[in-house]
Amino acid sequence: MLYASERRAVVAACQHLSRERLVVGTAGNVSIRLGEHVVISPSGVDYEQLGPGDVGVHDLTGAVVEAELAPSSELPLHLAVYAASEHTAIVHTHSVASTALSVVVDEVPLSHYYSALFGGAVRVAPYATFGSDDLAGHVVAALADRTAALMENHGAVLVGSDLGKVLDRVAYLEYVCEVQLRILATGRPAKLLSEAEIERVRVGLSGYGQVSRG
Numbered sequence: 001m002l003y004a005s006e007r008r009a010v011v012a013a014c015q016h017l018s019r020e021r022l023v024v025g026t027a028g029n030v031s032i033r034l035g036e037h038v039v040i041s042p043s044g045v046d047y048e049q050l051g052p053g054d055v056g057v058h059d060l061t062g063a064v065v066e067a068e069l070a071p072s073s074e075l076p077l078h079l080a081v082y083a084a085s086e087h088t089a090i091v092h093t094h095s096v097a098s099t100a101l102s103v104v105v106d107e108v109p110l111s112h113y114y115s116a117l118f119g120g121a122v123r124v125a126p127y128a129t130f131g132s133d134d135l136a137g138h139v140v141a142a143l144a145d146r147t148a149a150l151m152e153n154h155g156a157v158l159v160g161s162d163l164g165k166v167l168d169r170v171a172y173l174e175y176v177c178e179v180q181l182r183i184l185a186t187g188r189p190a191k192l193l194s195e196a197e198i199e200r201v202r203v204g205l206s207g208y209g210q211v212s213r214g
């Protein structure tokens, strides 16, 4: 079996998303890029039943390299992100706060310095039907110079060079979105951070092996 360890990592990531209630049912998907190949979670399999053999390998055109099951319906989105960037891991969630916030803002305001984890203010990719090339295009544009985007009326997507680190950042994005929803609920004007401060934090965080020092 090609890429057995990467397939196991995709299974573990899907089960993490499910157990942390960051997806509902079989929603969400995870992939890793290895050169010309993409290891991606399958469509419609209960994550608790998912095994490494259910995770398929496709090439960058979407053609099957080694796969027992149909790939995630968001394969076009994953392929588009890989074609447009140097990223090698993608996690797509249907987490509650990210989804709710995607419906009411076009960009996540700089309310918390954790925005620096994602390269700046997280953008919201305009809505398009799941699995569509239009959605893939919107997400690629929203991810420019960022490692996360919200997907309007849908969920969130996070990208990076290491699946474990991308998965760790899911909780931080969900936290930032939950905080923003509570800020909006107060109806009060919000005190926002400057882009210069976010950049200062980004540089500071990049020197540490962990995401938070304070």
Ligand SMILES: [Zn+2]
Pocket: 027, 028, 074, 092, 093, 094, 130, 154, 155
């Ligand atoms: Zn989705």
